[in-house]
Amino acid sequence: MSEPIIVARDVGVELGGAPVLRGVDLTVAPGEVVAVLGANGVGKTTLLRCLAGLQQATGEVSVLGRPPADEPEFWREVAMVGDEPAWYPGLSVREHLELMRAVHGSGRWEARSALESFELVGCADRAPSSLSTGQRQRLSLAMALLRPSRLLLLDEPERGLDAAFRERLAGLLAGYAADGGTVVMVTHDPRLAEDARHVALEVAA
């Protein structure tokens, strides 16, 4: 059996003096799509940040065979979509996608295919800051899915997306996993969770 992509054991986090995560275990195999579910404030984003090396935790966290670290070497293999990124002034939607290909040396798609898949053709020459919330979210997702990666970490990828595009996104994530990628997403969206293995977080006692 292939090595897990993620192994988290007995993970604990305290924020502001209060326990947020306690005794959390998670193992994710290559090619899996995992949906982290739970009520508001239960610690889903905090867990994702632990997996991204953005939050210190007690216990053990291993991602791609080593402790996650917020360093270029880690981010070459891991793509994350969470809070809206800073957009490059003066670069269009198309140029943001081309930038991803240029920086990473290759990509899973040409910029033109990504524009089509993420329904951004009509706004390709506009500045991202001039787009709607859902269009900007599509661009964030397109930039993450276009570049090569082994693990995709998504925090509420459904934010701002209409129902039809959520359906499309479910298919795009299934395609990423079929290509050998692994997805861990925090979501409140039943459609995105439908095809995923559910991991339910509960309030840390």
Ligand SMILES: Nc1ncnc2c1ncn2[C@@H]1O[C@H](COP(=O)(O)OP(=O)(O)OP(=O)(O)O)[C@@H](O)[C@H]1O
């Ligand atoms: N910087 C911080 N300082 C103190 N407490 C924090 C901090 N960040 C988050 N928290 C608290 O940690 C808990 C978990 O937050 P988190 O964002 O991980 O929850 P979540 O499950 O992702 O919630 P939601 O579904 O609302 O996005 C919350 O009670 C939140 O108030």
